[in-house]
Amino acid sequence: MKLKQVIEMIQPADEKSMQLCRRRWDSIAKPLHSLGKMEDMLIKIAGMTKDTTMHLGKKALIVMCADNGVVEEGVTQSGQEVTAIVSENFWKTKATASIMCKTVGADIFPVDIGIAVDTNIINKKVAYGTKNMAKEPAMTKEEAIRAIEVGIDMVETLKEKGYGIIATGEMGIGNTTTSSAIAAILLDKKVEEVTGRGAGLSSEGLGRKITCIQKAIQLHAPDKEDAIDVIRKVGGLDIAGMTGVFLGGAALGTPIIIDGFISAVSALLAVKLCPHTKDYMLASHISNEPAAVMLLKELGLEASLVCDMCLGEGTGAISLYPILDIANAVYEGMATFDAVNIEKYQPLR
Numbered sequence: 457m458k459l460k461q462v463i464e465m466i467q468p469a470d471e472k473s474m475q476l477c478r479r480r481w482d483s484i485a486k487p488l489h490s491l492g493k494m495e496d497m498l499i500k501i502a503g504m505t506k507d508t509t510m511h512l513g514k515k516a517l518i519v520m521c522a523d524n525g526v527v528e529e530g531v532t533q534s535g536q537e538v539t540a541i542v543s544e545n546f547w548k549t550k551a552t553a554s555i556m557c558k559t560v561g562a563d564i565f566p567v568d569i570g571i572a573v574d575t576n577i578i579n580k581k582v583a584y585g586t587k588n589m590a591k592e593p594a595m596t597k598e599e600a601i602r603a604i605e606v607g608i609d610m611v612e613t614l615k616e617k618g619y620g621i622i623a624t625g626e627m628g629i630g631n632t633t634t635s636s637a638i639a640a641i642l643l644d645k646k647v648e649e650v651t652g653r654g655a656g657l658s659s660e661g662l663g664r665k666i667t668c669i670q671k672a673i674q675l676h677a678p679d680k681e682d683a684i685d686v687i688r689k690v691g692g693l694d695i696a697g698m699t700g701v702f703l704g705g706a707a708l709g710t711p712i713i714i715d716g717f718i719s720a721v722s723a724l725l726a727v728k729l730c731p732h733t734k735d736y737m738l739a740s741h742i743s744n745e746p747a748a749v750m751l752l753k754e755l756g757l758e759a760s761l762v763c764d765m766c767l768g769e770g771t772g773a774i775s776l777y778p779i780l781d782i783a784n785a786v787y788e789g790m791a792t793f794d795a796v797n798i799e800k801y802q803p804l805r
């Protein structure tokens with residue numbers, strides 16, 4: 457589906473379904489709201505799917521994998537070749553996210569949306585990596601839109617295959633540099649406030665990373681009000697792809713789980729393109745990268761997990777799946793106040 461068409465399709469979440477879901481939670485024989493965010497998440501999902509019976513179907517993780525030209529500026533601890541190696545390991549259940557997916561009963565879909573070499577994962581390559589944003593725009597406007605549409609199409613395909621909820625993830629050496637650039641622009645923050653060490657960068661490297669991002673922003677002056685302009689000048693194909701996943705989920709009524717810092721940047725870009733997209737997002741954890749909390753605040757979303765993770769790949773997002781399963785088991789299986797014949801619990805004043 458085309459981006460323009462998808463943006464037109466997106467509607468706010470369904471209030472009626474959320475009310476009914478909340479009523480069901482309140483009728484269950486336990487203190488009101490005693491499962492906290494577990495209850496809130498299911499209520500939000502009911503609004504997304506227009507279904508209070510919580511038939512989520514199969515669970516997926518889409519990992520958008522791409523290289524970033526800016527790596528040649530010495531802003532990462534590892535070399536670019538790591539992107540392809542880890543991305544292919546997702547298929548072999550040898551990368552962290554793939555092992556976690558197997559454990560929680562989710563299927564992983566690694567997508568080559570822009571790795572610098574050919575790979576054996578799902579081929580949706582828009583380019584062999586982006587250009588170096590410190591010298592020229594990372595990509596063209598057409599490439600940015602095509603990458604967003606790859607994300608939209610992935611959601612459409614997975615929905616047709618019976619997947620009812622999708623976690624977002626990414627793999628791309630250098631993508632905390634592109635993410636920090638976008639965060640600085642969208643949040644109107646100083647680059648040093650929103651830039652961290654990514655995958656274990658040295659202090660010297662961190663200094664180079666901050667200077668490089670400042671240079672790129674100064675060079676291209678991205679228009680804060682134009683998400684596509686921001687993506688194309690200082691973004692990445694992986695970030696654009698995840699932005700498309702959020703938009704596709706909102707258009708098709710599929711809940712999409714935000715992972716850490718990089719995924720939250722994509723989520724905010726999607727909200728900039730269409731504000732109602734937020735209704736279809738669940739925040740999972742709070743990444744250790746400095747901008748993660750700021751992005752969730754800007755999105756107006758609260759994460760359920762605090763695990764000090766900062767890995768990416770979707771590891772935080774898929775950690776939410778067992779929690780949702782537990783919540784759903786209680787929601788569907790537990791007796792109501794009427795059934796156990798006790799008065800509804802009223803909190804003491």
Ligand SMILES: Cc1cc2ncn([C@H]3O[C@H](COP(=O)(O)O)[C@@H](O)[C@H]3O)c2cc1C
Pocket residue numbers: 531532533534538542626627628629630631632633653654655656657767768769
């Ligand atoms: C072996 C390895 C596996 C990873 N899995 C995720 N990332 C994470 O680190 C990268 C971003 O950090 P930076 O911007 O500093 O390169 C992304 O690929 C992200 O998914 C990894 C990084 C490495 C090195």
Ligand SMILES: O=C(O)c1cccnc1
Pocket residue numbers: 632654655715716717718719743744745765766767768769
């Ligand atoms: O939170 C993230 O998404 C993250 C942080 C560090 C490295 N890679 C990903």
